[in-house]
Amino acid sequence: MGEPRVPEYGAGTIPFDHALHGDSIGLDCAACHTGSRASANAFMPSKADCMDCHRLPLTEKPGIETLDSLLAKADERPWSHGRHLPEHVVFHHGVHASAGVACADCHGTGYMQNRYGGEKFDMQTCLKCHRGETFREKGFKPAASYCAACHR
């Protein structure tokens, strides 16, 4: 009532293509997902992370103009975070990073990384790697398979 409502623009309205950023310009995943090496959570970027590079127009492509105006309107809220595993499952990114497990081992490569690649995060996928039945060639240390390691 009274004042007209100001429309809100979350960063989530900005288009983002992993293939364009990771594969072609070699940007490290952790530059945007800052928790993925040490924390439980991978964390999502916010507009400021894009502005590091997109402060100036980078290409002549028409898409850049749209991006600039979207970035100018967007607020500082990060991209939305969603829990993908059920509440009763414990998962920690940092534990895996220190054991040498690569992002792509779980998330796949290329554009698919945006949607967890071909891997489904079901219990068997976790357990098979923990028991050394998959990824043998990588020589990971065997990891826990007792129930309470992953279930609280």
Ligand code: HEC
């Ligand atoms: C320049 C910043 C940037 C880089 C670098 C980046 N990402 Fe992302 N990532 C994003 C953004 C933005 C989203 C949200 C996209 C959306 O919702 O449309 C996202 C989403 C994701 C998601 C999906 C989360 C969900 O809830 O669906 C995964 C998984 C992911 N990224 C993994 C990776 C991996 C693995 C790499 C490295 C190969 C990587 N990202 C590199 C910015 C980045």
Ligand code: HEC
């Ligand atoms: C390390 C620098 C860097 C960062 C950080 C970065 N970008 Fe980019 N981005 C680029 C470059 C370089 C291109 C052009 C790639 C090409 O044309 O091959 C690009 C292209 C794009 C395009 C395509 C525009 C077109 O030409 O059609 C979009 C959309 C985009 N970025 C969004 C984002 C978003 C959203 C973020 C933050 C989550 C982000 N970028 C972070 C470097 C970056």
Ligand code: HEC
């Ligand atoms: C051992 C498998 C595994 C590895 C390795 C892994 N992830 Fe994840 N990742 C997951 C699982 C499982 C989830 C869902 C977690 C949840 O629901 O809480 C997830 C979630 C994410 C999300 C979504 C976070 C959100 O807030 O929505 C991003 C982004 C992500 N991972 C990026 C990365 C990056 C970057 C790396 C490498 C540095 C990486 N992951 C390594 C399994 C993995």
Ligand code: HEC
């Ligand atoms: C590609 C292999 C791989 C996959 C897939 C994987 N893990 Fe792991 N996980 C590991 C390794 C390696 C360790 C570290 C073992 C160590 O350092 O002793 C580990 C450690 C853990 C730990 C700490 C307990 C321990 O043994 O140190 C938990 C909890 C865990 N993982 C949960 C999960 C869950 C939940 C999933 C599935 C969503 C998953 N992991 C998928 C390889 C994997």
Ligand code: HEC
């Ligand atoms: C390495 C991690 C890990 C270990 C160890 C583990 N689980 Fe799970 N469990 C998961 C994940 C991830 C899910 C959620 C995805 C799914 O439902 O497959 C899950 C789901 C479940 C579910 C729910 C299935 C459903 O349909 O809702 C049950 C029940 C369960 N686990 C029992 C167990 C029991 C019993 C043990 C010990 C013998 C065990 N888990 C050991 C990772 C693990």
